[in-house]
Amino acid sequence: GAVVSQHPSWVICKSGTSVKIECRSLDFQATTMFWYRQFPKQSLMLMATSNEGSKATYEQGVEKDKFLINHASLTLSTLTVTSAHPEDSSFYICSAWDSLLSGNTIYFGEGSWLTVV
Amino acid sequence: KQEVTQIPAALSVPEGENLVLNCSFTDSAIYNLQWFRQDPGKGLTSLLLIQSSQREQTSGRLNASLDKSSGRSTLYIAASQPGDSATYLCAVSAGNQFYFGTGTSLTVIP
Numbered sequence: 001g002a003v004v005s006q007h008p009s010w011v012i013c014k015s016g017t018s019v020k021i022e023c024r025s026l027d028f029q030a031t032t033m034f035w036y037r038q039f040p041k042q043s044l045m046l047m048a049t050s051n052e053g054s055k056a057t058y059e060q061g062v063e064k065d066k067f068l069i070n071h072a073s074l075t076l077s078t079l080t081v082t083s084a085h086p087e088d089s090s091f092y093i094c095s096a097w098d099s100l101l102s103g104n105t106i107y108f109g110e111g112s113w114l115t116v117v
Numbered sequence: 118k119q120e121v122t123q124i125p126a127a128l129s130v131p132e133g134e135n136l137v138l139n140c141s142f143t144d145s146a147i148y149n150l151q152w153f154r155q156d157p158g159k160g161l162t163s164l165l166l167i168q169s170s171q172r173e174q175t176s177g178r179l180n181a182s183l184d185k186s187s188g189r190s191t192l193y194i195a196a197s198q199p200g201d202s203a204t205y206l207c208a209v210s211a212g213n214q215f216y217f218g219t220g221t222s223l224t225v226i227p
Contacts, residue, residue, distance in 0.1 A: 034214065043121075044206070044217040093161060095215065106215055108153075108161050 003027060004096045006109025013084055013116055020080045021112045023094030029074035030096035034106070035067075038091040047092075050077045084116040119144045119211050123218035130197055131226050138192040138221045140207035145185045148210040152181050152192050155204045155220070164205075165192070197225045 003026040013019045023033055031052050036044040048058045048069050056069035068080040077096075081088055093111035120143045130136050140150070152164040165174045165181040167190070173182040180193040190207055204222045208215040 036217075043219040044208075044215075046214060049214075106210060108163065111161060 004107045004109040018082045023077045025096045032097040033077040034095045119216040121218040127222040129224040140190040142188045153206040
């Protein structure tokens with residue numbers, strides 16, 4: 001079945017540095033990918049919608065200059081957390097929408113745990 | 118805007134008990150509903166996906182039901198085990214997005 005791969009699963013970075021998270025659709029083309037963030041004991045919240053070949057659409061309150069999203073191909077979207085701070089430590093997860101499948105099925109990556117020290 | 122609520126927020130049961138987790142959503146115009154499991158420090162694991170035309174799905178000891186008209190879904194876990202301890206999230210799909218509940222933290226006591 002369709003699989004979405006997210007890498008890395010865990011990452012620790014120093015405050016002030018940037019870190020990139022990749023989201024790949026392994027056996028289908030994803031015209032749209034979504035990035036979510038989850039703080040402890042809170043629900044997953046949509047950060048941005050990424051459409052292949054165009055700029056991402058960010059949710060209110062999400063800094064587009066801090067969370068750079070690139071969706072250069074139909075199988076890859078990347079989220080770069082720039083100038084990371086400890087408050088950016090969170091669980092980030094992507095999902096991809098397979099436009100060719102029926103049922104409007106969205107597939108999720110396994111998520112990435114970011115710790116900024 | 119779709120709002121998804123899960124009750125209870127936390128649940129602790131002795132091993133072997135059957136239990137029900139609840140999920141409610143405000144807009145019945147959904148494509149599907151999905152239940153996930155999240156273990157501490159790990160990613161989401163998809164448990165069951167119910168399309169809007171379906172009423173329930175079963176997988177092993179898990180059974181999920183969907184009542185679109187009332188905006189409710191339940192996840193039934195039979196004969197609970199300590200390994201079932203995790204946070205369970207429900208999410209509804211509307212358009213191209215998923216809307217997540219806040220989750221139910223389940224602890225199964227040996």
